[in-house]
Amino acid sequence: MAHAVEHEYTTTGLNHRKMLMWVFLGSDCLFFGSLIATYMVYRGQSLVGPYPIDIIDVPLTTVSTFVLLMSSFAMVQALSATQADNKKGLVTWLLITAGLGAIFIGFQIYEFNSFKNEGLTLGGNLFGATFFTLTGFHGAHVTLGIIWLLAMAYIGGKGRLGPNTVLDVELLGLYWHFVDIVWIVIFTLLYLIGGFDAGPVPIPSP
Amino acid sequence: MAAITGVIPRPTSYAGIWGWMTTVDHKRIAVLYGVTAFIFMLIAGVEAGVIRLQLASADSDLIGPGRFNQMFTMHATTMVFMVIMPLGVSFFNFVIPLAIGARDVAFPRLNALSFWLFLFGGILMHVSFLVDQVPDAGWFSYANLTEKPFSMNRGLDYWAISLLVMGSASVAGGLNFVVTIINLRAPGMSMMRMPVFVWMTLITSILLVLAFPVITVGLIELVMDRNFGTHFFIPSEGGDPVLWQHLFWVFGHPEVYILILPPMGIVSEVLPTFSRKPLFGYPFVIFSGIVIGIMGWAVWSHHMFTVGLGPVANSVFTITTMLIAVPTGVKIFNWIGTLWRGSIEFTTSMMFALGFVALFIVGGLSGVSHAVSPSDFQQQDTYYIVAHIHYVLFGGSIFGIFAGIYYWWPKITGKMLNETLGRLNFWLMFIGMNLTFFPMHYLGLNGMPRRIYTYSAEFGWEHLNQLASVGYVVLFVSFLIFILNVLQTRNSRKVSHDPWDAPGIEWSIASPPPPYNFAELPEVEGRDHYWILKDRAEAAGTPITEPEALVDESTIHMPSPSYWPILIAAGVALIGGGLLSHYALSFVGGAIAMMGAVGWSNEPPAAPSEHH
Numbered sequence: 052m053a054h055a056v057e058h059e060y061t062t063t064g065l066n067h068r069k070m071l072m073w074v075f076l077g078s079d080c081l082f083f084g085s086l087i088a089t090y091m092v093y094r095g096q097s098l099v100g101p102y103p104i105d106i107i108d109v110p111l112t113t114v115s116t117f118v119l120l121m122s123s124f125a126m127v128q129a130l131s132a133t134q135a136d137n138k139k140g141l142v143t144w145l146l147i148t149a150g151l152g153a154i155f156i157g158f159q160i161y162e163f164n165s166f167k168n169e170g171l172t173l174g175g176n177l178f179g180a181t182f183f184t185l186t187g188f189h190g191a192h193v194t195l196g197i198i199w200l201l202a203m204a205y206i207g208g209k210g211r212l213g214p215n216t217v218l219d220v221e222l223l224g225l226y227w228h229f230v231d232i233v234w235i236v237i238f239t240l241l242y243l244i245g246g247f248d249a250g251p252v253p254i255p256s257p
Numbered sequence: 258m259a260a261i262t263g264v265i266p267r268p269t270s271y272a273g274i275w276g277w278m279t280t281v282d283h284k285r286i287a288v289l290y291g292v293t294a295f296i297f298m299l300i301a302g303v304e305a306g307v308i309r310l311q312l313a314s315a316d317s318d319l320i321g322p323g324r325f326n327q328m329f330t331m332h333a334t335t336m337v338f339m340v341i342m343p344l345g346v347s348f349f350n351f352v353i354p355l356a357i358g359a360r361d362v363a364f365p366r367l368n369a370l371s372f373w374l375f376l377f378g379g380i381l382m383h384v385s386f387l388v389d390q391v392p393d394a395g396w397f398s399y400a401n402l403t404e405k406p407f408s409m410n411r412g413l414d415y416w417a418i419s420l421l422v423m424g425s426a427s428v429a430g431g432l433n434f435v436v437t438i439i440n441l442r443a444p445g446m447s448m449m450r451m452p453v454f455v456w457m458t459l460i461t462s463i464l465l466v467l468a469f470p471v472i473t474v475g476l477i478e479l480v481m482d483r484n485f486g487t488h489f490f491i492p493s494e495g496g497d498p499v500l501w502q503h504l505f506w507v508f509g510h511p512e513v514y515i516l517i518l519p520p521m522g523i524v525s526e527v528l529p530t531f532s533r534k535p536l537f538g539y540p541f542v543i544f545s546g547i548v549i550g551i552m553g554w555a556v557w558s559h560h561m562f563t564v565g566l567g568p569v570a571n572s573v574f575t576i577t578t579m580l581i582a583v584p585t586g587v588k589i590f591n592w593i594g595t596l597w598r599g600s601i602e603f604t605t606s607m608m609f610a611l612g613f614v615a616l617f618i619v620g621g622l623s624g625v626s627h628a629v630s631p632s633d634f635q636q637q638d639t640y641y642i643v644a645h646i647h648y649v650l651f652g653g654s655i656f657g658i659f660a661g662i663y664y665w666w667p668k669i670t671g672k673m674l675n676e677t678l679g680r681l682n683f684w685l686m687f688i689g690m691n692l693t694f695f696p697m698h699y700l701g702l703n704g705m706p707r708r709i710y711t712y713s714a715e716f717g718w719e720h721l722n723q724l725a726s727v728g729y730v731v732l733f734v735s736f737l738i739f740i741l742n743v744l745q746t747r748n749s750r751k752v753s754h755d756p757w758d759a760p761g762i763e764w765s766i767a768s769p770p771p772p773y774n775f776a777e778l779p780e781v782e783g784r785d786h787y788w789i790l791k792d793r794a795e796a797a798g799t800p801i802t803e804p805e806a807l808v809d810e811s812t813i814h815m816p817s818p819s820y821w822p823i824l825i826a827a828g829v830a831l832i833g834g835g836l837l838s839h840y841a842l843s844f845v846g847g848a849i850a851m852m853g854a855v856g857w858s859n860e861p862p863a864a865p866s867e868h869h
Contacts, residue, residue: 074432082474093489097495184487
């Protein structure tokens with residue numbers, strides 16, 4: 052990749068692609084913000100069960116949350132291996148990151164499946180609709196990240212990643228950490244706070 | 258490199274239709290945007306004509322209520338998302354790189370992708386006419402009207418999915434211009450030296466990037482309600498239709514500024530040029546634009562005063578809405594201050610800019626009158642609102658855009674639009690616009706609701722409605738004259754690079770500009786850079802009469818054309834089309850988009866050349 056080393060002129064000195072990624076993440080914040088807002092507005096508004104307390108399994112999801120957090124650690128290792136021109140290390144760490152992400156997705160598939168068996172569906176009640184939409188779109192983000200990680204590991208395996216292409220790994224890292232942070236917010240709101248909601252909450256009369 | 262890039266060799270030709278389909282040149286993409294948006298404008302204009310024909314007489318039975326609903330829905334949706342926004346983006350594309358002294362935008366291929374997504378999204382929306390399942394719930398498509406029992410055909414699915422496709426185009430475009438403007442300015446072009454149009458584009462782009470995700474979520478929830486059995490907006494299952502209103506207007510109000518800030522920027526370029534003096538109070542115009550961009554997020558519920566959010570919410574949004582009139586007023590005073598004691602030249606462009614200021618004041622004043630929530634209770638859903646929106650979006654946005662067309666046309670094509678026809682175009686449009694929309698104020702205050710397909714003669718609304726319909730004919734003729742004017746430029750003479758003696762650096766290069774724009778990146782010395790240069794040369798006795806000399810194109814490394822943007826856009830549009838017809842099509846579309854993405858990421862932005 053002879054072109055990656057080319058130095059392009061930028062006004063701020065910040066690379067175009069890096070700035071693009073930051074602005075895109077800002078945009079994505081509004082996307083998740085709106086989904087989370089929908090969840091919060093409808094919290095306790097489901098007319099029929101199952102309600103969160105019936106099915107949310109906080110310990111189980113704590114484990115998958117821990118796995119996702121550890122993947123961020125692996126991502127940091129992958130970046131520093133790239134900076135150190137450690138070709139084998141960067142591939143290994145990228146694959147570990149992808150693997151931990153895949154474990155998280157596995158947990159999510161298991162969780163979705165068991166929720167479905169316990170009667171929580173998209174159309175059943177508002178909790179189902181908001182829960183599956185929000186966590187589903189987050190899962191899609193993670194899945195996209197895994198595909199990206201695997202593609203980068205493939206490129207790294209061909210020896211085309213190194214100190215000259217740190218930015219490529221860094222952008223991936225920015226995305227991955229962002230998706231992680233979004234999960235922290237979701238975990239806090241949907242599991243730690245909202246996970247114990249039982250039954251419809253009467254709307255206070257003004 | 259060719260081995261990685263894949264099976265298809267990279268396009269090299271810039272000629273013919275294939276050249277247009279693979280182009281990544283911001284100037285050609287600007288032309289694509291402009292032409293496409295203009296065609297959509299003609300379609301929306303015909304829809305408006307049907308509306309005016311139906312309302313021209315009382316108790317009319319020309320078209321039924323169903324068809325009428327489709328007409329006003331598609332007219333507004335098309336004008337907002339497929340005309341005014343892309344015409345603005347057309348100017349972003351053409352002007353921004355030239356005005357900041359860059360060779361292209363930061364991401365040329367992403368730019369092409371934005372255009373193709375917009376085009377295919379617009380086409381997808383209009384396919385609804387072919388299958389006669391046309392969206393019919395108004396441009397803000399309130400729940401419950403959009404939910405299954407009330408809208409059984411696929412019209413609203415077409416509406417939502419096409420808007421999702423076009424929304425992704427807008428976000429991609431917004432991202433591109435944020436980075437371009439912040440990061441690709443020529444040496445010396447500090448933020449506070451940027452032309453006002455560049456500033457307004459930056460603010461608009463930030464609004465695009467932040468506002469569209471909100472409507473995206475709303476649209477996704479709507480599609481899920483209609484197709485996957487959720488009940489986000491269905492009250493019988495606990496859902497809340499008002500949530501849709503919030504999501505729509507949290508997006509919708511910044512959207513209003515997305516529609517008006519670019520024309521404001523255009524007018525801020527045109528007025529100083531033809532007043533022969535710099536913009537009065539430049540920092541005030543910039544900061545008022547920034548304040549509008551921020552406060553635009555804090556006024557959305559003024560669209561919902563009659564929903565019943567309670568006196569506290571209504572009071573708060575009354576106050577914020579009145580406050581946002583202040584920065585807009587600041588701009589108007591600055592424009593008037595620019596005219597003050599200038600040596601004003603009444604070109605067509607200048608007349609459109611002056612028309613913008615005059616008509617926008619009218620629209621702004623009626624806007625303040627429904628910022629007051631008690632007064633809005635009388636005006637909500639009447640023709641008074643229709644009058645207001647057309648004064649700000651037609652008298653405002655469209656007039657500003659026409660000022661821009663007449664101003665930059667010589668730069669885009671190297672030919673002049675005829676000034677006599679232009680003046681005729683302006684006066685007919687100005688008269689037609691007032692004839693059409695001014696009576697609507699009275700109609701609204703006399704109680705005529707918007708979106709009714711007919712009315713009884715005894716209400717006494719017929720005469721004013723006839724007047725409005727006559728106004729439509731005048732507007733129609735003014736557009737015909739504009740088309741005539743455009744067509745006659747084929748035979749008109751070539752003009753110099755700087756026909757207006759303008760201040761922007763885009764006027765220092767040849768018309769039309771060479772593909773690389775600037776042979777050498779300019780060293781910007783101040784606001785109105787080209788005026789500074791010309792004054793200095795004049796004082797030295799060697800006035801500038803020639804544009805920057807052309808150089809051999811192959812010595813400047815430019816981004817190469819690419820197949821992938823149009824391929825990815827086609828894939829994404831097919832995903833949408835599949836959701837509307839058969840899911841298998843979505844998988845095909847997904848595969849095409851994925852293939853495009855792989856091809857794209859393996860392709861360097863610029864093909865290797867002998868100079869590298």
